[in-house]
Amino acid sequence: MRATDIIMKKRDGGELSREEIAFLIDGYVKGSIPEYQVSSWLMAVFFRGMNFRETADLTELMLRSGKTMNLSGLAGPFVDKHSTGGVGDKVSLVLAPVAAACGIRVPMMSGRALGHTGGTLDKLESIPGYKTGLSEAQFRDFISKDGFAMTGQTSEIVPADKKLYALRDVTATVESVPLITASILSKKVAEGAEALVFDVKSGPGAFMKTVEDAERLANSLVKTGEALGKRIVGVITDMSEPLGFKVGNFLEVEESIDCLRGSGPADLMEVTYRLTAWMLVAGGKAKTVEEGIDACRKAIASGRALQLFEANVARQGGDVKAMYGLYGKHRSAHVLEVRVPRPGFIGAVDAYKIGCAGVYLGVGRNRTEDPVWPDVGFVFERKAGDRVEKGDLACTVYGKDDASVEAARPLIEAAFAWSDAPSAKSPIVIKEITAL
Amino acid sequence: MRATDIIMKKRDGGELSREEIAFLIDGYVKGSIPEYQVSSWLMAVFFRGMNFRETADLTELMLRSGKTMNLSGLAGPFVDKHSTGGVGDKVSLVLAPVAAACGIRVPMMSGRALGHTGGTLDKLESIPGYKTGLSEAQFRDFISKDGFAMTGQTSEIVPADKKLYALRDVTATVESVPLITASILSKKVAEGAEALVFDVKSGPGAFMKTVEDAERLANSLVKTGEALGKRIVGVITDMSEPLGFKVGNFLEVEESIDCLRGSGPADLMEVTYRLTAWMLVAGGKAKTVEEGIDACRKAIASGRALQLFEANVARQGGDVKAMYGLYGKHRSAHVLEVRVPRPGFIGAVDAYKIGCAGVYLGVGRNRTEDPVWPDVGFVFERKAGDRVEKGDLACTVYGKDDASVEAARPLIEAAFAWSDAPSAKSPIVIKEITAL
Numbered sequence: 080m081r082a083t084d085i086i087m088k089k090r091d092g093g094e095l096s097r098e099e100i101a102f103l104i105d106g107y108v109k110g111s112i113p114e115y116q117v118s119s120w121l122m123a124v125f126f127r128g129m130n131f132r133e134t135a136d137l138t139e140l141m142l143r144s145g146k147t148m149n150l151s152g153l154a155g156p157f158v159d160k161h162s163t164g165g166v167g168d169k170v171s172l173v174l175a176p177v178a179a180a181c182g183i184r185v186p187m188m189s190g191r192a193l194g195h196t197g198g199t200l201d202k203l204e205s206i207p208g209y210k211t212g213l214s215e216a217q218f219r220d221f222i223s224k225d226g227f228a229m230t231g232q233t234s235e236i237v238p239a240d241k242k243l244y245a246l247r248d249v250t251a252t253v254e255s256v257p258l259i260t261a262s263i264l265s266k267k268v269a270e271g272a273e274a275l276v277f278d279v280k281s282g283p284g285a286f287m288k289t290v291e292d293a294e295r296l297a298n299s300l301v302k303t304g305e306a307l308g309k310r311i312v313g314v315i316t317d318m319s320e321p322l323g324f325k326v327g328n329f330l331e332v333e334e335s336i337d338c339l340r341g342s343g344p345a346d347l348m349e350v351t352y353r354l355t356a357w358m359l360v361a362g363g364k365a366k367t368v369e370e371g372i373d374a375c376r377k378a379i380a381s382g383r384a385l386q387l388f389e390a391n392v393a394r395q396g397g398d399v400k401a402m403y404g405l406y407g408k409h410r411s412a413h414v415l416e417v418r419v420p421r422p423g424f425i426g427a428v429d430a431y432k433i434g435c436a437g438v439y440l441g442v443g444r445n446r447t448e449d450p451v452w453p454d455v456g457f458v459f460e461r462k463a464g465d466r467v468e469k470g471d472l473a474c475t476v477y478g479k480d481d482a483s484v485e486a487a488r489p490l491i492e493a494a495f496a497w498s499d500a501p502s503a504k505s506p507i508v509i510k511e512i513t514a515l
Numbered sequence: 516m517r518a519t520d521i522i523m524k525k526r527d528g529g530e531l532s533r534e535e536i537a538f539l540i541d542g543y544v545k546g547s548i549p550e551y552q553v554s555s556w557l558m559a560v561f562f563r564g565m566n567f568r569e570t571a572d573l574t575e576l577m578l579r580s581g582k583t584m585n586l587s588g589l590a591g592p593f594v595d596k597h598s599t600g601g602v603g604d605k606v607s608l609v610l611a612p613v614a615a616a617c618g619i620r621v622p623m624m625s626g627r628a629l630g631h632t633g634g635t636l637d638k639l640e641s642i643p644g645y646k647t648g649l650s651e652a653q654f655r656d657f658i659s660k661d662g663f664a665m666t667g668q669t670s671e672i673v674p675a676d677k678k679l680y681a682l683r684d685v686t687a688t689v690e691s692v693p694l695i696t697a698s699i700l701s702k703k704v705a706e707g708a709e710a711l712v713f714d715v716k717s718g719p720g721a722f723m724k725t726v727e728d729a730e731r732l733a734n735s736l737v738k739t740g741e742a743l744g745k746r747i748v749g750v751i752t753d754m755s756e757p758l759g760f761k762v763g764n765f766l767e768v769e770e771s772i773d774c775l776r777g778s779g780p781a782d783l784m785e786v787t788y789r790l791t792a793w794m795l796v797a798g799g800k801a802k803t804v805e806e807g808i809d810a811c812r813k814a815i816a817s818g819r820a821l822q823l824f825e826a827n828v829a830r831q832g833g834d835v836k837a838m839y840g841l842y843g844k845h846r847s848a849h850v851l852e853v854r855v856p857r858p859g860f861i862g863a864v865d866a867y868k869i870g871c872a873g874v875y876l877g878v879g880r881n882r883t884e885d886p887v888w889p890d891v892g893f894v895f896e897r898k899a900g901d902r903v904e905k906g907d908l909a910c911t912v913y914g915k916d917d918a919s920v921e922a923a924r925p926l927i928e929a930a931f932a933w934s935d936a937p938s939a940k941s942p943i944v945i946k947e948i949t950a951l
Contacts, residue, residue, distance in 0.1 A: 083684075083685050083686070084683070084687075084689050086686060086687035087687035090558070090561065090687050112551070113550070113551075113552070114549070114551035115549075115550035115551045115554040115682060115685070115686060116554070116685060116686055118551040118552070118554050118558075119554040119555055119557065119558040119686035119687060119688060120552075121555065122526070122555040122558035123558055123687070124557075125526065126562045190780070247552060248519075249551070249552060250519070250522060250551055250552055250811040251519050251520075251522035251523035251526050251555060251559070252555060258685070277618075343797055390570035497574050
């Protein structure tokens with residue numbers, strides 16, 4: 080077998096066998112296939128695509144390049160959720176304890192903020208003392224005790240994805256549905272989940288800018304997951320505007336607490352209920368999404384979900400009392416107030432621009448090694464569709480220093496669109512694709 | 516400027532600026548752009564193509580990566596011919612002295628046999644003593660004395676092409692018209708020719724298998740050359756069957772002498788006359804192709820072309836007497852006679868299969884470092900369209916040893932197609948594209 084022939088076969092629109100994909104991936108991980116062959120193959124895949132069988136084989140071969148979490152011996156059902164990334168997306172912090180309260184075991188491995196999108200691990204670590212780097216033994220132990228645990232990916236999980244993703248990033252081959260599918264699925268399957276709910280974001284603040292692209296990815300995740308024997312749901316949600324009213328690290332912990340206390344913002348709760356309810360359906364704890372939503376509401380109303388959240392914070396080293404002490408107060412002194420320039424309505428709040436501004440403020444980062452700050456971000460007073468008067472406070476911005484606030488200001492001002500008439504609200508849950 | 520952005524721009528169908536192409540090519544040659552970025556860009560070019568402006572810029576930037584032959588001070592016009600490679604294609608050996616006899620200066624840089632195609636340098640070196648590695652001073656001197664000189668490319672000529680070609684070869688990005696165009700043109704322009712005639716072969720024995728593909732390449736060569744300020748002619752010729760009756764190294768020298776003596780095979784002479792006549796037109800030594808052909812016939816009839824051929828052989832260290840002494844006798848003792856199996860007609864002689872069989876025999880090579888043999892190859896008695904009787908000698912095959920003849924036998928037998936009726940002869944000169 081020769082790498083060149085495999086590249087040529089894909090280039091000319093052929094379907095690669097499992098052996099051919101294994102030859103490339105195993106060889107790349109071992110170092111016998113050079114990067115320049117892998118990158119030309121990646122570009123050929125960009126243009127020619129891969130069918131679900133090829134994508135499933137690629138996923139499984141990537142998965143096998145590393146270690147997988149061993150959850151055997153624990154009682155399931157194990158179901159996780161993964162979001163393709165957004166702005167103000169603190170769903171995981173609410174969803175995990177709610178699902179756990181409803182009898183689902185959530186082995187959650189999350190990522191960090193990168194570019195304009197936020198990261199669950201950075202948000203959790205803004206809680207004093209909270210640690211996200213769990214050992215496998217801790218992960219198993221915490222799941223069995225609280226129903227969920229929150230950790231990051233170790234370097235032993237899917238090393239092939241780390242190598243491939245770094246190469247895709249510098250060879251303009253990131254935006255390929257089968258490659259994105261294999262990257263996401265290999266990591267989620269490595270966690271040990273039997274069923275998965277994907278929140279595929281769509282819109283300016285998402286990786287997939289259009290509903291069509293989001294649908295293509297959701298469909299690929301569902302079909303490829305099915306080929307791997309997993310139960311998968313793909314939920315396409317809108318990411319035009321940030322989710323909820325708070326964007327930041329500790330600011331999003333605060334808003335998650337609001338949600339668990341039953342006072343979460345409508346858009347955020349709608350997405351959270353929908354995704355959690357699908358986890359219940361996928362895990363056999365609800366027959367329908369409606370029944371699932373009902374169970375989620377009860378888990379919040381009873382206080383059980385908040386209780387599990389607090390238990391997890393304490394379990395992972397966090398100081399629950401200090402967390403509540405900081406609630407409403409953990410704000411940087413470098414502040415900008417955005418005021419409404421004219422009476423009328425807020426036409427839009429551009430999630431992408433807010434996310435990019437957040438990188439300046441210290442919410443997110445451009446490079447994985449950059450630090451983030453806990454006490455920075457945005458508190459919105461109004462969102463798209465709301466009536467406003469001239470001079471009203473639209474948003475309070477907190478930055479790591481004055482320079483960061485000034486650097487972010489033009490982006491933040493450009494993020495708001497003002498209009499004379501209220502715009503029609505677009506639905507937040509756009510489409511659902513399942514293979515249950 | 517970032518390489519990733521340039522790759523992405525081409526991937527998404529954009530037109531690259533000269534600066535962007537320069538950033539990639541100069542960076543690649545200097546080592547600041549890694550191979551994995553160049554190879555993904557090459558694959559993007561494979562899918563998206565390049566327009567003539569981009570291709571001309573690429574050609575010129577590749578050209579500038581190295582040295583060019585300095586012919587200044589010599590009297591022109593300097594015109595060369597380049598063939599995309601075929602089987603039995605000894606046109607260069609005849610065309611150069613004929614064109615020189617008609618007042619054209621031919622600065623010819625040729626290649627070696629590779630894969631199923633033959634190489635002019637290997638053929639010339641089968642003449643005892645003949646040397647092809649000329650210094651620039653020798654090249655200039657010989658051209659000024661005999662009107663032409665025959666040399667190979669030094670490593671100083673277009674090093675960017677050497678690096679790029681090696682990378683294309685292992686990343687399945689060879690078959691791209693703009694990349695082939697830039698590779699061919701950069702090397703030919705580096706020779707110092709003002710005008711160029713391209714013999715773009717088409718058919719099973721050619722790199723371009725269909726007339727459409729050959730036309731695409733010919734058109735690209737003409738238009739890109741025009742953008743570079745060169746006068747270019749593209750002649751598409753048929754390479755279904757080997758050219759002439761002899762295929763080998765010294766065997767092709769013999770047939771070239773036949774041509775220069777006025778007794779060359781019809782197909783070979785037709786291609787040679789046509790290509791040489793276009794050189795005369797491009798160099799201003801003839802007004803029309805017909806006038807050019809007439810001049811070529813006279814150069815052969817007068818003996819002037821043969822005289823210049825002999826002068827060149829002696830000039831480049833060859834032994835003219837020894838060459839004539841070997842004529843008709845320089846044959847390996849490892850022989851196979853191919854006999855006609857049934858009465859009727861020869862339907863076809865497949866040039867590709869003959870070329871591949873030639874690699875076994877020692878005519879050509881699979882790897883550039885393999886040796887070739889002077890006294891091996893094929894002498895055809897009959898070609899496609901000829902009436903034959905059972906038992907007639909169709910072809911005599913000479914190999915470097917008995918094993919090579921046995922290895923080549925199945926390919927050679929498969930190369931002949933037999934039929935009951937004479938097939939219609941397809942034209943040998945298929946189409947001509949000029950920008951004169």
